[in-house]
Amino acid sequence: MNLGDIVAERDFVLTRDSLVRYAGASGDFNPIHYRDDVAQSVGLSGVLAHGMLTMGFAVQPVVDWAGDPGKVLDYQVRFTRPVPVDAVDGAVVTVIAKVGALEAGVARIDLTVTFDGQTVLGKAQVRVSIP
Amino acid sequence: MNPELAGRVFPSAAPYLVGREKIREFSRAVFATSPLSMDVAAARAAGYDDLVAPPTFPVVIQEQTLQQLLAEPDAGIDFSRVVHGDQRFTFTRPIVAGDELTATLTVASVKSLGGHSMVTAESSIVDASGQHVVTAISTLVVRGDE
Numbered sequence: 001m002n003l004g005d006i007v008a009e010r011d012f013v014l015t016r017d018s019l020v021r022y023a024g025a026s027g028d029f030n031p032i033h034y035r036d037d038v039a040q041s042v043g044l045s046g047v048l049a050h051g052m053l054t055m056g057f058a059v060q061p062v063v064d065w066a067g068d069p070g071k072v073l074d075y076q077v078r079f080t081r082p083v084p085v086d087a088v089d090g091a092v093v094t095v096i097a098k099v100g101a102l103e104a105g106v107a108r109i110d111l112t113v114t115f116d117g118q119t120v121l122g123k124a125q126v127r128v129s130i131p
Numbered sequence: 132m133n134p135e136l137a138g139r140v141f142p143s144a145a146p147y148l149v150g151r152e153k154i155r156e157f158s159r160a161v162f163a164t165s166p167l168s169m170d171v172a173a174a175r176a177a178g179y180d181d182l183v184a185p186p187t188f189p190v191v192i193q194e195q196t197l198q199q200l201l202a203e204p205d206a207g208i209d210f211s212r213v214v215h216g217d218q219r220f221t222f223t224r225p226i227v228a229g230d231e232l233t234a235t236l237t238v239a240s241v242k243s244l245g246g247h248s249m250v251t252a253e254s255s256i257v258d259a260s261g262q263h264v265v266t267a268i269s270t271l272v273v274r275g276d277e
Contacts (some may be wrong), residue, residue: 024156025159025160025161026190027191037170039223052187057162060163063186068165068177069185072178072225074220075186075187114210
């Protein structure tokens, strides 16, 4: 493993169903994640994905690469741009995971997470235990 | 927002019992495909007592403590203006089904920046024996008048 190596890459297709499922699983029932009228009343173009949903799936390619969710020691992100999810077309979010740093027993994997050509998470870093 | 919130420690939330089906439900919701989060035999073969939760699962437990913060009478946080700025989870060990977890919120800092306020809330989550499992850290941005 070398700095800059891409360890995983995956596209996630979000639909309104994905947002309703995440609302139920997480307990975050903010209506801006399932009602266009409420989202528009606060100045948004329409329903947005939960930031925590994006954070939640963006780490999955790293979990699969590591082979064990328990290998994740630390995970942080900054929410820099919302992900609008169209009622018909949904949204495709791309995750690219690269080796950002290596130290004894730990790899820092940096995530580039994009929607529509723009990054939606900043400083998205996963510290993973490695053999 | 009330700057005197900084340093405040809230009463611990009620203990949260991590269910096997809750881990499966949350795993499906975040597109997790690890067998260690879905298949008990696979989790045991990997050395765990039961299913292993995905890395962002602690948000479910942290959520109880953030509600305490937003409901604090003197906090002055208008929920309709709150935006999630950043999030971090720092683990001592992974969460597994059967864990009984208790979260305690501390307000790490309160800052003002160009009319906005930022509060950083740290929820320390411990198991039934009091051992640290994970700390969930959220920075919430409260937008000022525009």
